[in-house]
Every structure is written in C-alpha cells, then in structure tokens.
Amino acid sequence: MSTQFRLLEVTDVVFDEIVNQLELNEIFYLSLCSHKTMNTVRCHLRKSIKYPLFVDTSAKNAIIFGYIRDKKRVNIISVQDIEMYNGEKLETVYTHDREIEISKHKDHYAMFASSEDEQTVGYCLSLFHITHLFRNDIHTLYCNHPCYKVFVMLKYSESLRMTYVVRAKGQPLYALKDYELEESAKTNGLQLCSFLPRGYDFTLKRDYDYIRVEKAMYASLESVLQLSERSKEVILDDSILISKGLNNFFNHWLQKRIDGLKFLSIRMEAYREFSVYKGIEQRISDATEEINYKSYTGDLYRLSPGKYLRRDDGVIASFFYNPSTRILNFGVVSKTK
Numbered sequence: 001m002s003t004q005f006r007l008l009e010v011t012d013v014v015f016d017e018i019v020n021q022l023e024l025n026e027i028f029y030l031s032l033c034s035h036k037t038m039n040t041v042r043c044h045l046r047k048s049i050k051y052p053l054f055v056d057t058s059a060k061n062a063i064i065f066g067y068i069r070d071k072k073r074v075n076i077i078s079v080q081d082i083e084m085y086n087g088e089k090l091e092t093v094y095t096h097d098r099e100i101e102i103s104k105h106k107d108h109y110a111m112f113a114s115s116e117d118e119q120t121v122g123y124c125l126s127l128f129h130i131t132h133l134f135r136n137d138i139h140t141l142y143c144n145h146p147c148y149k150v151f152v153m154l155k156y157s158e159s160l161r162m163t164y165v166v167r168a169k170g171q172p173l174y175a176l177k178d179y180e181l182e183e184s185a186k187t188n189g190l191q192l193c194s195f196l197p198r199g200y201d202f203t204l205k206r207d208y209d210y211i212r213v214e215k216a217m218y219a220s221l222e223s224v225l226q227l228s229e230r231s232k233e234v235i236l237d238d239s240i241l242i243s244k245g246l247n248n249f250f251n252h253w254l255q256k257r258i259d260g261l262k263f264l265s266i267r268m269e270a271y272r273e274f275s276v277y278k279g280i281e282q283r284i285s286d287a288t289e290e291i292n293y294k295s296y297t298g299d300l301y302r303l304s305p306g307k308y309l310r311r312d313d314g315v316i317a318s319f320f321y322n323p324s325t326r327i328l329n330f331g332v333v334s335k336t337k
Contacts, residue, residue, distance in 0.1 A: 019044045024051060024067050024134070025076045029109065031133050032093035032102075042133055052139030053130060057148045058166035063123050065130050066108070068140065075108040076130065079122035082114040095129045127153065140164070141187070144171050144194075149184035160187040162210075162297075167194035180205045189296055192216070202226040207260075209233065210296035221245035224266065228258040233296055236266040243268075243275035246328065250280060254311050263293050264330040265301055271321050271328065283310050287318050293331040301329045308333075 019027060019041060027045070031038040051067040051074075061081035066074050088103040100122075102109045111126075113119040131137055137156045141148060142164045152160065167173060173196075189210040198218035203226050204211075211227055212235040213219060219239040227234045228249075241249075246268065252258050277284055284307050291303040306320030306329075319330040 016044050023074075024049065025074065025108065028076050028130065028133065031129070032095060034094050035097060038094075038129075038133065042135075045134065049134045049136055052161065053134065053136055054140040054142065055127065055138050055148075055152070056142035057123075058142045058144050058164075058168065060168055060171070062110075063119065063126070064108075065126050075106075077102070077108060077126055078105065078110040079119055079126060080105060080110045080112050081119075082112045084110075085112045095125050098125065100125065123151070127151075131155070141185075142166055144168065144174070146174055146178040146181065146184065149179055149187070150181065152185045154185050158186065160185055160189075162189040162191065163187040164191045164193055173197070175201055176203065177201075177205060204230040206230065211235070213237065221248055224249060224264070225252060225258065228252075228261040228264065230260070232260060233263040234261065234265075235295075236264075238267050240269045241266060242270045243272040246271070246276050247278055247280070250276070250309060253317065254280065254283065254309070256311070256313075262332045263295065263301070265327060267325065267327050268321075269326075271323070271326065280309070284308065285310070287320075291318050291331075291333060293329065301331070303329055303331050303333075 022030065027041060031041045049067075051069045053065070053067050054073060056064040061084060062078050064075055064078040066076045068074070084105070085103070086105065088105070090101040090103045092099060092101055094100070100111055102111045111122050113122050127138070135156065137154045138152050138160065140162045141152055141160050143149065144165060144167045149163065154160070163179070165179065186206060188208065190208055191212045191214070193214050196213065196216040200216065200218075200223075202219075202223045208231040210233045211231040213227070214237045216223065216236065217238045217240070219236050219241070221241055223239070224234065224236065224241060224245075253261065287304050287306050287308045289304060293301045293303055295301060302322075303318040303320050306318055309317045309319060315332065317330060317332045319328065321328045
C-alpha cells in the first residue's frame with residue numbers, strides 16, 4: 001500500500017486549509033517540489049503575507065533570505081560557500097525551471113556555491129523564487145557591498161523599507177554615494193551599523209524618512225547638517241557635537257535651512273545651556289507637559305520636560321537633554337504656542 005499523500009489532487013478547500021496551517025518557510029520548501037507545485041501553492045496563498053521579507057548579504061561567505069516575525073529574523077534559505085557544507089544529504093529541488101541541490105543547514109535549508117558566479121546565480125534564483133511566491137518585494141536589506149541595492153530588483157513596491165549597512169572585519173568601506181546610484185533601489189530607512197572614520201562624507205543625494213548612524217564617534221556639526229538636509233529623522237549614537245554646534249544647528253532650523261527635518265536624537269560630546277541658548281534666548285520657553293516622539297521604526301523618544309523653540313512662522317520644536325546619557329532629542333511638534 002502506498003503511503004504517499006497526493007497533495008495536488010485534493011480539493012481547493014482542503015489545499016487552502018493545508019497552506020494556511022503552514023509556516024512561511026514550510027510553504028517555501030513545499031513550493032520547491034516542482035514548477036507545478038510552485039504555481040499551485042502561489043495560487044492558494046492569500047494576496048499578501050503577514051511578515052516582511054529580508055535578505056542578508058553582509059556576511060562574507062553566505063547570503064540569507066527569510067522573514068521577520070515579532071522583530072526576530074526567521075531564516076528560510078541561504079546561499080553558502082561550499083566550505084560551509086556540513087555533509088548533510090543533498091536534496092534535488094526546482095526553482096525557476098532549474099534543478100538545484102539543497103541540504104539542511106542549521107535552522108534552514110541552503111544551496112552551496114563554489115565560486116562567485118555560482119553565488120550570484122543562487123542569489124538571483126532565491127530572490128526570484130521568494131518574491132514571486134509571496135508576491136512581495138524584499139522589505140529589509142542587510143548589506144555592505146552597494147551592488148545588492150541594485151540587484152534587489154523591486155517590482156511590487158517603490159522602495160525598501162529599511163537598509164542596514166553592516167561592514168564585517170576586513171571588508172572595504174564604501175561612501176554613502178555608492179549606495180545611491182541611479183540604478184540602486186531606493187530605501188526609506190537607512191542604518192549605518194559599522195564604525196565610520198573621521199571625515200566620512202554624509203552628503204545625501206536622495207530623500208529618506210529615517211537615518212541612524214551607530215558608530216560615528218567623529219560625527220560633527222557638518223555631519224548632522226548633511227544628514228538633516230534630506231532626512232526627516234536623524235539618529236546619531238555618538239558624535240563630537242558640543243554646545244556651540246547645537247546652537248548653530250538650532251539657528252539652521254530657525255532659518256528653515258533644514259526645514260524637512262522632523263526629529264534629531266544625538267549623543268553629544270558636551271552640553272552647556274548658556275552656549276546652546278546664546279542669541280536665541282527669546283525664542284526658547286519651558287515645556288512642562290509630557291511630549292514623546294514616535295519614530296519611523298516605532299521607537300518612542302522623550303521630548304519633555306524640556307524646552308520649546310519657536311520659529312517666526314509659528315512652528316514649534318521641543319528639545320530635551322538628558323545629562324546622564326548626554327543624549328539630546330529634538331522634535332518638531334504639530335501644535336503652536
């Protein structure tokens with residue numbers, strides 16, 4: 001007696017129920033059985049999936065595809081360097097009318113590449129399969145090399161939601177302009193995760209909703225202004241900004257020279273109230289009510305108790321400095337005083 005379950009012969013109602021009970025990685029593996037299975041599974045998927053897709057190209061020897069659930073990554077498939085093959089049994093599967101071999105690798109399945117060309121082919125096959133199956137573009141990109149912002153190939157949306165630039169030890173440092181080539185995919189949010197040296201150029205050619213710089217200990221007033229010119233939200237985890245520089249930043253905002261900026265959070269080198277307020281004392285008043293700013297990523301930043309800063313056109317910003325963390329939060333508020 002055969003113990004095989006003829007999945008493709010069940011009714012549509014039964015197939016719908018089966019697919020709805022599976023995790024996304026299980027659906028992906030099922031779709032690799034054959035071209036017919038891929039099309040059948042795709043037809044029975046709901047119009048949109050609940051969890052955003054990601055691709056991580058930042059590691060030296062691996063490219064990983066998956067989805068994000070409850071702010072945690074779930075790996076689906078990867079393209080690994082052949083040296084990472086652990087001897088697990090290889091299984092033959094099908095994607096994009098091509099026969100490939102995969103095997104179990106840690107918490108997911110992987111294909112293995114013995115050259116850069118094979119890795120590129122594996123990347124393209126995996127990208128096409130996962131985005132075609134789930135009818136969604138990659139939502140979040142982790143990368144170092146700018147080429148992957150070209151090869152992410154968006155077709156269902158206009159922009160990536162987030163790009164994390166992660167530079168591993170020994171990898172080259174690229175300029176921001178290298179990630180903004182005309183053929184590169186746009187990204188609404190950009191996070192620079194690795195150390196950036198003194199003098200790094202933060203000039204932007206594109207507009208962003210959110211930019212965070214984690215490790216730029218030499219970020220100066222010029223850095224802040226460069227980022228603020230074309231991003232609505234700017235977060236700098238470290239800097240050499242001092243009071244005089246913050247006063248200069250406030251004057252830029254008062255003069256509408258960085259009018260698109262809605263929020264800044266920065267760890268300062270030093271903060272002295274007298275120097276910060278110099279020349280703009282009449283524009284500053286106390287802010288006693290509770291004010292928080294919800295950022296593009298959903299994080300809440302405290303803006304009170306602090307001060308209001310009023311422009312001639314009536315627009316009000318609130319700012320709050322925490323001496324224990326040396327972090328200054330500055331946010332434009334919707335109301336006027």
